[in-house]
Amino acid sequence: MSLEPGRARPEPTPETRHFWEGLRQGKLLLQRCGDTGKPYFPPRPFSPYTGTRNVEVFEASGRGTLYSYVIHHRPVPGFKPPYGIAVVELEEGPRMMTNIVECPQTPEALVLDMKLEFAPTKMDDDITLPLFRRVNEG
Amino acid sequence: MINPGEIAIVGAAESTRIGTVPDMAQIMLHADAALNAMADAGLKPGDIDGVACVGPMMPQQIAHYLGITAKWVDGTGVGGCSFMLHVRHAAAAIHAGYCKTVLITHGESGKSRVNGTPRPAEPQSLNGQFEAPFGPMGPPTLFPIPVLRYMKTYGVTHEQMAQVAVVQREWAAKNPRAAFKDPITIDDVLNSKMIAYPFRLLQCCLVTDGGGALILTSSDRAKDFLNKPCYILGAGESVETTMVSQMEDFTSSRAFRMAGPEAFRMAGIRHADVDHLMIYDAFAHLPMYGLEDLGFVKRGEAKDFIWERNTAPGGKLPINTNGGGLSYTHTGMYGMFALQESVRQVRGIAPAQVPNVKISVAHGVGGMFSASGTVVLSNQRP
Numbered sequence: 475m476s477l478e479p480g481r482a483r484p485e486p487t488p489e490t491r492h493f494w495e496g497l498r499q500g501k502l503l504l505q506r507c508g509d510t511g512k513p514y515f516p517p518r519p520f521s522p523y524t525g526t527r528n529v530e531v532f533e534a535s536g537r538g539t540l541y542s543y544v545i546h547h548r549p550v551p552g553f554k555p556p557y558g559i560a561v562v563e564l565e566e567g568p569r570m571m572t573n574i575v576e577c578p579q580t581p582e583a584l585v586l587d588m589k590l591e592f593a594p595t596k597m598d599d600d601i602t603l604p605l606f607r608r609v610n611e612g
Numbered sequence: 613m614i615n616p617g618e619i620a621i622v623g624a625a626e627s628t629r630i631g632t633v634p635d636m637a638q639i640m641l642h643a644d645a646a647l648n649a650m651a652d653a654g655l656k657p658g659d660i661d662g663v664a665c666v667g668p669m670m671p672q673q674i675a676h677y678l679g680i681t682a683k684w685v686d687g688t689g690v691g692g693c694s695f696m697l698h699v700r701h702a703a704a705a706i707h708a709g710y711c712k713t714v715l716i717t718h719g720e721s722g723k724s725r726v727n728g729t730p731r732p733a734e735p736q737s738l739n740g741q742f743e744a745p746f747g748p749m750g751p752p753t754l755f756p757i758p759v760l761r762y763m764k765t766y767g768v769t770h771e772q773m774a775q776v777a778v779v780q781r782e783w784a785a786k787n788p789r790a791a792f793k794d795p796i797t798i799d800d801v802l803n804s805k806m807i808a809y810p811f812r813l814l815q816c817c818l819v820t821d822g823g824g825a826l827i828l829t830s831s832d833r834a835k836d837f838l839n840k841p842c843y844i845l846g847a848g849e850s851v852e853t854t855m856v857s858q859m860e861d862f863t864s865s866r867a868f869r870m871a872g873p874e875a876f877r878m879a880g881i882r883h884a885d886v887d888h889l890m891i892y893d894a895f896a897h898l899p900m901y902g903l904e905d906l907g908f909v910k911r912g913e914a915k916d917f918i919w920e921r922n923t924a925p926g927g928k929l930p931i932n933t934n935g936g937g938l939s940y941t942h943t944g945m946y947g948m949f950a951l952q953e954s955v956r957q958v959r960g961i962a963p964a965q966v967p968n969v970k971i972s973v974a975h976g977v978g979g980m981f982s983a984s985g986t987v988v989l990s991n992q993r994p
Contacts, residue, residue: 482744485735494741516742516858542761542862545809546753553747556809560746561757561857571746571757571857581809586764603745 477597481552484601492531493517497602500594502534504566515568536592538562538606541569545579556580562590562606576607616879617993619703620834620841623653623827624955627719630822630941631791634724641719641943642674645823649715653827654838660827662711664688664698665718666945667729674717684711690851691978692892692945695826696871696985699951700847702828712829719823720943726821729944743855754980755895756811758862762897763810765863766912770810772919774801776896777814777938779924784935786925786964791818792939815896817937817946824948826955831993842955845971845988846879848872856980865977867984868905872975875986876906880994881971883908888957888972889929890950893936899923902975903931906986930966933957947976951987958991 486494493516496503504513507521508528520527543560546553558579563569575593577583589609596602625648627633627641636644642665650656657679663671664686671685686701688694695716702714721728733744748754762768778798784790796814804813834841850870852859860866876882883906891902900914908929909917917923923931934940934953941949954972956962975986 481747482733482740483735484741484745486741487736490741516738516855542758544753544756544759544811545806546747546749547806547808548749548752550747550749550753556806557747559748559753559757559808561862569857571743571748571855573746586760597745 477595477603478552478554481597483597489519490517494601496533497594497604498600500602502536502592502594502604503531504534504564504568505529505531513566513568515570535565538564538590540574540584540586540588540590542586543584545581545584558584560584560606570604572604572606574607575605614703614707616845617843617990618831619706619828619844620831621826621844621955621989622829622834622837622839622841623649623655624842624952625649625652625825626949626952627823630789631820632723633721633821634726636721636821637727638719638721638729639673639677639727641721641821641823642717643677643719645719645825646674646678646715646717649825649827652839655713655827660713660715662702662705662714664702664714664716666694680715684714690983692894693947693976693978693983693985694945695948695951696847696974696976696987697849699826699828699844699987700849700985703844703847706828706830714828716826716828717823718825718943718945718948720945721821722819722942722944723821739854743857751894751980752811752816753808754856756808756897757856758859758981759810759897761862766915768900768915770802771798772915773810773815773896774798775919776893776899777801779918779921780893780932780936780938782925783933783964784939787935787940788963790935790940791820792935811895814938817894817942820941820943822941822943822949824952826951840959840991842958843990843993845881845990845994846875846877847985847987848874848878849985851983852981854979854982859981864911865901865905865981865984867981868902868975868977871984871986872906875973875988879988881988885971886929886973887969888933888954888966889931890954890972890974891931892946892950892976893932893938894942894946894977896938898977899931906975925964933962933964933966947985950974950976954987954989958989
């Protein structure tokens with residue numbers, strides 16, 4: 475799976491660099507609040523629940539479910555319409571925007587709450603995007 | 613504490629023309645509306661000592677352009693509901709004695725883009741890192757992101773979601789200034805061009821040029837102006853996140869649930885007291901979320917409430933009586949136009965006037981469920 479050129483390219487900051495470095499290595503990294511143990515996203519060096527700077531980075535399971543999406547029908551650089559813009563709910567709790575790959579971009583194929591798995595997809599040498607694919611059950 | 617009705621809107625106007633106005637730069641749309649509002653109040657720029665408008669460096673641009681020497685400014689920019697927040701902040705400033713007479717302006721060359729506002733997602737921003745790479749292109753791709761979850765949770769059908777646009781077009785048909793006035797059916801909505809499933813063209817707001825302005829002062833002075841004052845009974849505000857993917861509940865806006873009830877509490881009113889309601893409708897799901905989050909109906913009941921024509925002409929709770937962002941106008945920041953319609957309704961001069969409006973509520977959204985502001989207006993001082 476490779477990406478068409480032209481997508482908006484994220485630029486990591488000091489607070490998010492570990493997340494993107496993890497992706498480059500094929501890992502989906504979340505953070506956990508040291509006070510409550512609750513995972514959170516997007517990355518920041520403190521907990522949004524209590525404000526503590528005592529937080530830890532951990533590797534997510536990569537399992538999740540399709541929480542919501544739209545199917546965009548107009549052209550955008552790097553995308554061939556119609557294409558879905560989705561939100562995955564990770565097993566650990568946090569949600570994140572993503573695309574569902576290796577799947578028809580139709581309402582029939584994109585069923586809410588279906589199981590998804592992490593599909594790290596290389597954009598260039600530095601950036602790998604956290605995309606997801608369907609889990610074939612059966 | 614500020615008392616309900618202590619501050620009033622004494623001037624209100626939109627730009628002379630709305631829709632396609634290629635012969636005015638964005639700053640002139642601000643100024644045109646401001647001059648109309650001053651004329652409405654019988655004031656000159658020298659009478660204004662406070663200025664609020666959206667965005668960095670804007671209050672000084674607008675004040676200088678209009679020849680106003682300001683002793684109080686507010687550049688709060690949280691999206692299309694910023695004007696509801698400006699009203700709230702201006703009321704507090706007047707109450708505190710920071711200034712006496714505040715001008716709030718909006719102008720946006722949303723369609724013609726004459727000195728328009730650039731809106732790039734900066735690649736190091738959180739949106740630039742965690743949303744932009746997945747292909748969003750502006751509000752039509754982002755605002756509807758929670759909709760399928762909402763529809764599944766409450767069993768909302770595509771037909772029920774389409775009814776929002778149908779009903780608002782009925783209101784627009786009564787308004788000569790509305791961009792779209794021809795009646796539409798559920799089928800028309802569901803056969804219109806697909807933009808971002810589940811939403812089609814007729815469920816997305818217009819993109820227009822236009823402006824609006826409001827003038828606020830102490831109600832004790834309000835009787836000196838040309839028009840009957842429009843009293844501010846209460847107001848509320850809140851923000852949540854710039855990333856729609858990170859909103860805490862996809863079936864409800866936390867910012868709505870904060871802003872709305874606070875405005876009602878401050879005004880000392882109950883839902884049954886509201887004669888007229890504006891809910892910023894950038895997209896068709898907004899009136900549903902607004903009705904539920906403001907507590908006019910229970911969770912999941914908005915679909916039936918709208919389907920059964922309670923918000924339509926002749927219904928018990930008229931909503932978006934100018935035609936809304938879907939059919940009237942939407943420059944990019946529609947909140948000013950929702951406020952203008954609330955003012956017209958309580959003044960009794962709206963094109964689609966609802967009989968005997970005493971209390972109107974204007975509820976706004978900013979960004980993609982990113983912010984919210986609610987204002988309660990009345991033609992009677994408590």
